Amino acid sequence: MPRTVLLTAFEPFGGQRVNASKLAAEGLDGRVIRGHRVVVVILPCVFREAIAALKRAIRRVQPSLVIASGEAGGRSAITLERVAINVDDATIADNAGARPVDRAIAAGGPVGYWSTLPIKAIVSELKKRRIPAAVSQTAGTFVCNHVFYGLMQTVERRRGMRAGFVHVPYAPGQAGRKVPTMPTTTTRKALEVVIATSITSELDG
Ligand code: PCA
Numbered sequence: 001m002p003r004t005v006l007l008t009a010f011e012p013f014g015g016q017r018v019n020a021s022k023l024a025a026e027g028l029d030g031r032v033i034r035g036h037r038v039v040v041v042i043l044p045c046v047f048r049e050a051i052a053a054l055k056r057a058i059r060r061v062q063p064s065l066v067i068a069s070g071e072a073g074g075r076s077a078i079t080l081e082r083v084a085i086n087v088d089d090a091t092i093a094d095n096a097g098a099r100p101v102d103r104a105i106a107a108g109g110p111v112g113y114w115s116t117l118p119i120k121a122i123v124s125e126l127k128k129r130r131i132p133a134a135v136s137q138t139a140g141t142f143v144c145n146h147v148f149y150g151l152m153q154t155v156e157r158r159r160g161m162r163a164g165f166v167h168v169p170y171a172p173g174q175a176g177r178k179v180p181t182m183p184t185t186t187t188r189k190a191l192e193v194v195i196a197t198s199i200t201s202e203l204d205g
Contacts, residue, residue, distance in 0.1 A: 038195065051151075066161070067195060079136035080115070112149075131190050166191070
């Protein structure tokens with residue numbers, strides 16, 4: 001069986017009609033990158049349900065690498081998230097109408113989990129290709145951070161299995177004129193680079 005990469009993205013949320021992560025990720029389903037077949041799964045933008053859907057996908061796909069992606073409206077670069085934190089603190093409702101405030105994702109769980117992706121190496125590979133990229137110190141406290149935390153908790157004891165989260169900018173036409181966007185083809189290329197570098201890079205740096 002060929003090795004697989006699970007790439008997740010999110011459905012639209014917050015009244016938007018599209019989600020830039022979904023637009024970009026969907027084009028990679030079935031693609032083979034460095035000998036790994038990519039399986040794309042779109043997660044609901046719903047607290048708890050999103051983690052449940054992610055866990056089902058991990059069980060089904062048995063990936064050797066998991067890249068979770070989401071949209072960060074307002075950011076102008078591909079951002080590699082460094083850390084997931086153990087809190088839900090929503091300022092808008094999720095797609096099921098929930099708006100948890102100051103709630104632990106896992107009661108008694110660790111404060112945070114580090115990404116195990118080679119985030120610095122990925123940023124430099126993206127920059128080499130002239131794709132704006134940066135390390136981010138926070139994935140926020142909405143459903144993206146929630147899924148990132150659930151992901152790292154789920155794969156914590158799986159040796160040699162890398163996992164992490166990447167936020168992408170809005171797609172063109174999605175938001176007002178003053179908001180930064182990135183063409184979907186560029187975002188898709190960036191996700192390919194994230195996957196390829198996570199497979200090949202031994203060291204972070
Ligand atoms: N972005 C949101 C949730 C889903 C998404 O694509 C976030 O950053 O939390």
